[in-house]
Amino acid sequence: MKIFRADYVFPINAEPIKNGAVVTADDGKIISVAEDIPPDYAHITIEEFSGILCPGFINAHCHVELSHLKDKITDGEGLVTFIQNVQLHRNATQPEIEAAALAADEAMYKNGIVAVGDISNSNVTVALKAKSKLYYHTFVEAFGFLPQRAEEVFEKSLKLVSEFNPQPCSVTPHAPYSVSKDLFKLIKRYADNNRNLMSMHNQECEDENKFFRYKLGRFNDLYAHFGMDISFFKPQARNSLQSVLPLLSSKRDILLVHNTCTNLKDIYFLKRFDHKIHWCFCPNANIYIEGTLPKIDLFIDQGFNITLGTDSLASNYKLCILSEMATLQKHFPTLSLARLLEWGTLNGAKFLGVDNNMGSLEPGKTPGINLITGLNDLTLTSETKVRRLV
Incomplete structure (x- = not known):
């Protein structure tokens, strides 16, 4: 499993989560989307990013x-x-x-x-x-x-x-x-x-x-x-x-x-x-x-x-x-x-x-996960880029 955390997570089906984390299985299936990491996954190394996470x-x-x-x-x-x-x-x-x-x-x-x-x-x-x-x-x-x-x-x-x-x-x-x-x-x-x-x-x-x-x-x-x-x-x-x-x-x-x-x-x-x-x-x-x-x-x-x-x-x-x-x-x-x-x-x-x-970061889905960087207060700029994580 993998855990990704960023300044914001945009699940799309719900409000953005500040300092949110997304837990995925090895096949990319979403396990959890929340501010806090479930205790069962506390042993997994967290990949932390500056930017936002969103679906593919x-x-x-x-x-x-x-x-x-x-x-x-x-x-x-x-x-x-x-x-x-x-x-x-x-x-x-x-x-x-x-x-x-x-x-x-x-x-x-x-x-x-x-x-x-x-x-x-x-x-x-x-x-x-x-x-x-x-x-x-x-x-x-x-x-x-x-x-x-x-x-x-x-x-x-x-x-x-x-x-x-x-x-x-x-x-x-x-x-x-x-x-x-x-x-x-x-x-x-x-x-x-x-x-x-x-x-x-x-x-x-x-x-x-x-x-x-x-x-x-x-x-x-x-x-x-x-x-x-x-x-x-x-x-x-x-x-x-x-x-x-x-x-x-x-x-x-x-x-x-x-x-x-x-x-x-x-x-x-x-x-x-x-x-x-x-x-x-x-x-x-x-x-x-x-x-x-x-x-x-x-x-x-x-x-x-x-x-x-x-x-x-x-x-x-x-x-x-x-x-x-x-x-x-x-x-x-x-x-x-x-x-x-x-x-x-x-x-x-x-x-x-x-x-x-x-289309959304919801448990059970395999929507892909994108990291978007180079924003200015959640506004897209000429420096904004996308990187596929999953």
């Missing part, structure tokens, strides 16, 4: 298979150009893609991440995930804005899901602007009748809303770039999220990712429906792509579960949840460390359905 992080949104695109896409050019560049550069040899994905997996482990909600468009990460120390739930993305391709795209997605089985895996729509109503309906029917967790990119830029409201903006250029005839699409007179929400399953949990341009009307619109919505913020990717951040204050205390993700190395410099927290606290200084840690641990575990074993 949950990366609710990532694209491991795009890791080979690190440093290949210029930042700050906007979502439409970013999509074009991803398509331009994403083709590489399988060994190159696999090597980059493996390095990303190992980096996430080192950065204290224990579970990942990962987007896949191919089978290139199947073997990696089977051997990884991390827990993965793979979201197979369905792409297809042309209605006539809905059946073909959906069947292709189901085939890819079968290649990931028995790993946790589900079919999910990519984004409002890349999925036709016909394809949305096929995914909804499937989700209604199968255990099928979903994760959808949502409102990453103003052009997305502009396209759905008026059929104006740069998405018209994007479809033209890919040679697509979108004459069938009619303006919806409402934002993208409001347009597609009725097409999503109300029986399954849905993660809405990015939400860069989601507004209060969108949030209130959601509340009129009985959907199981979770939010995911990837602030470093938002800055990398669009140079802006979601209006985080709008989402707080609205009754929704909030999680954090890293997006991919095509849109981020590293896959580190602590770095995402630091960016949020820098731009929204009223966000407390306790709240950010909850978003980066327990809330992500709840969405992925692994909170029975991860």
Whole structure:
């Protein structure tokens, strides 16, 4: 057994414990979390640290298979150009893609991440995930804005899901602007009748809303770039999220990712429906792509579960949840460390359905233990670092 003590322990499911101690078994299972060490364990050497202890992080949104695109896409050019560049550069040899994905997996482990909600468009990460120390739930993305391709795209997605089985895996729509109503309906029917967790990119830029409201903006250029005839699409007179929400399953949990341009009307619109919505913020990717951040204050205390993700190395410099927290606290200084840690641990575990074993320091769980150092009065700084202890 091991005993770790630090200035503070953040169990997440309970209030922080000053000078707290965590007792673990050799396999990392939590035995005790308290201020005082149980008498039965008094003979065990205590490892003492300056900093705080918290559970392992949950990366609710990532694209491991795009890791080979690190440093290949210029930042700050906007979502439409970013999509074009991803398509331009994403083709590489399988060994190159696999090597980059493996390095990303190992980096996430080192950065204290224990579970990942990962987007896949191919089978290139199947073997990696089977051997990884991390827990993965793979979201197979369905792409297809042309209605006539809905059946073909959906069947292709189901085939890819079968290649990931028995790993946790589900079919999910990519984004409002890349999925036709016909394809949305096929995914909804499937989700209604199968255990099928979903994760959808949502409102990453103003052009997305502009396209759905008026059929104006740069998405018209994007479809033209890919040679697509979108004459069938009619303006919806409402934002993208409001347009597609009725097409999503109300029986399954849905993660809405990015939400860069989601507004209060969108949030209130959601509340009129009985959907199981979770939010995911990837602030470093938002800055990398669009140079802006979601209006985080709008989402707080609205009754929704909030999680954090890293997006991919095509849109981020590293896959580190602590770095995402630091960016949020820098731009929204009223966000407390306790709240950010909850978003980066327990809330992500709840969405992925692994909170029975991860997300909080509770006896019986094996959530991993992270040491966070370099804080200033429980505030993240440029010197803040994470070290995985368990």
